[in-house]
Amino acid sequence: MKYVLRPYQQEAVQRTVSHFKQSDEAALIVLPTGAGKSLVIAELARIAKQKILVLAHVKELVEQNAQKYISFGFEASIFSAGLKQKSLKEQVTFASVQSLARNTAQLSDTYSLLIIDECHRVSGDDQSQYGQVISSLKKQNPRLKVLGLTATPFRMGMGWVYHHHYHGFVRGDKDAPFKKCIFELPLRYMIKHGYLTPPHEVDAAISHYDFSSLPSDSFGRYSAENMNALLKDNTRATKAIIEQVIDYSEHRHGVMIFAATVMHAKEIVGYLPTDNTALITGDTDNNERDTIINQFKAKKLKFLVNVSVLTTGFDAPHVDFIAILRPTESVSLYQQIVGRGLRLSEGKKECLVIDYAGNGFDLFYPEVGSKKAQSDNEPVQVLCPGCGFANIFWGKTDAAGNVIEHFGRRCQGLLDDDDGTQIQCDYRFRFKECEQCGEQNDIAARQCQACSAMMTDPDDKLREALNLKDALVLRCSGLSAQLIANGLLKISYFDEDGASCDEVFNLSNDTGRFIFNKQFGRRAQGNSAPITWKTAEQVIEQQHVLVAPDFVIARKNKKYGWKVAQKLFDYQGNYRKANQLK
Secondary structure (H helix, E strand, O other): OOOOOHHHHHHHHHHHHHHHHHHHEEEEOOOOOOOOOOHHHHHHHHHHHOEEEEEOHHHHHHHHHHHHHHHHOOOOOEEEOOOOOOOOOOOOOEEEHHHHOHHHHHHOOOOEEEEEHHHHHHOOOOOOHHHHHHHHHHHHOOOOEEEEEOOOEOOOOEEEEEEEEEOOOOOOOOOOOOEEEEEOOHHHHHOOOOOOOOOOEOOOOOOOOOOOOOOOOOOOOOHHHHHHHHHOOHHHHHHHHHHHHHHOOOOOOOEEEOOOHHHHHHHHHOOOOOHHHHEEEEOOOOOHHHHHHHHHHHHOEEEEOOOOOOOOOOOOOOEEEEOOOOOOHHHHHHHHHHHHHOOOOOOOOEEEEEEOOOOOOOOOOOOOOOOOOOOOOOEEEOOOOOOOOEEOOOOOOOOOOEEEEEEEEOEEEEEEEOOEEEOOOOOOOOOEEEEOOEEEOOOOOOOOOOOOOOOOOOHHHHHHHHOHHHHHHHEEEEEEEEEOOEEEEEEEEEEEEEEEEEEEEEEOOHHHHHHHHHHHHHHOOOOOOOOOOHHHHHHHOOOOOOOOOOEEEEEEEEEEEEEEEEEEEOOOOOOOOOOOOO
C-alpha cells in the first residue's frame, strides 16, 4: 500500500529535515487532532538513514502509529508491555515511554532521531520517564535529534512546552523542553479545506452545571470532592441533560460523554440504555478497556462515557456527538475533547458538540498560555508599542469589543539581534522596578536583571508596614484626580472600607511630569502604548484610564498627616487585594 502526503504533511516533513540540518535543538510540530500525524511519522521514518524511535504514552497510540507504518509495507519493531512485544531490532521502533523507561539498559544502539507523539506531556524533568529515555539515547548519540508532535503544545501549570515560534514570537520560557515550534497548522484551516469534519456547536436550552464557584489549582484542575458535592445537588440537571443527549442522538452513530468524576459518570450511565452503553475510567482493567473500545469502534455500543482517559490517543472516526459534562480551564483540553469527533468518516457531515459545563470556550480560541484568572476574561490582542508585535493575552473588552484591560506581562515578539540571534522584545506591560537602578523586571523577579541587586519582596514591604504604628496600608480599590491649583494635581486613593490618603504631583515642571508619567503613563487602562500627560488638565480629562495601585503604603507626617511612601502596582503575593474574596 502506497501513501501520498497532503501538502501540509509534506511541509511538516521538509521543515523537520531543514531544522535538523542546521540545529540539534529539540523541535516541535503542531498538527490538529485528525491531521494525520502518523503519516508524518511514517515519512520521517522512511527517509531516516539510521535507527529512529517513536514514543507515545498509551499503547493505543503506539499500536496506531506502528500499524499505519507497517501498512505501507515497512518493517517495524514494537516495544510495549501492554502490546506484549519488546523488540528493538528493526530500524524503526514504536514504543511506550513507560516500558522503555523501565528498560533503558537495552538502548545500547545509536539512534539518530527520537519522535515523541502527544509531546505536551513532556515536562523537561531529567528524572521523568521521558527524561530517562532521552538521557539514555544521548549517551550513545550526544547529537540526538528530538522532535515532538502534538495538537496542543500547552500544559496547565507549566505553560507552553516550546520557547520560540517560527512566526517570530516567544511562548514558553527558556527552559521549555522544546526549543522551537517549526510548523503549526490551525484547526480552522483543516476544517475549511475538508480535512476535518465541521463541528456543530449547540447551546442546549436546558440547565447547565455551574462550576464557576469551585476553586481550581494551577493546573486548572478541580478536586473530585468539590465537584461531587456540587453534582450531588444537581442530579435533576444530570437526568435532564442525559435525556436531551439521548433525544439528540437518535440519528447519531457514536456518542462520547465526558464526565466530571467517577461518581458522576456512574450516575450518567444509570440514565443511558444499558445494552448500548459502556464506561471507561482510569481504574478500568486493560483487557476490559480494550474490549469496550473495540465494541464502540465496531458500533456495537453507541454511548461511551469516560472520565479523563480518552482525551488523547483515541481514534474512532464515526463519533459524531460530543457531550461535555465536565469543567476545564484549559482551551487545549477543550480542543482535545472536541477533536475526538472531528475525524472524517463516510457519510458523516458534521459533529454535534454540546458543552453542558459552561466552559465558555470558542473551539478556535488561541491558547493564551496561563490560567484564566477570572471567568469573564477572554483572549485579547494587544499591540506592543516597542516592536509592534500583536500579543494575545487574557483581558476584558467592552460591548463594542474594545480592549479595556489586559493582564499581559511582557511582549512575546522576537527581534533579530546584531549578530542575527533572535531575542525577545524587552517591552514590559507590567513590571517591578529595581530600587537601585530603575530597571524594569518581571513582576515575580527576586533579583534585578540589570544590576543584580536583590529586590525586596512586596510581601515583606507590606508585612513591615503593617507592623508599624505610624504606617497606613490601603488595599486600593480606586482613585480620583483633582486639580487643586495651577499645575498641581491631587490623586486620592481609596480602599474598600472607605479610608483614603492623597498624593500631590506638580505637572507644571519637568520633574513632576516625569515622575507622574513614569508611575501612571505605562499603565493606562485600555492602552498598550504609554501615555505622556503634559498638564494636570489633561489628566483630569482622562482620569478614567488611570490604573490604581494594588496597595498604597503611607507614613504619618506631623505636618501633612498621611504621606504616601510607596505604591505597589502589579502585585502578586499572599495578601488579598481589594475586592477579592477573603
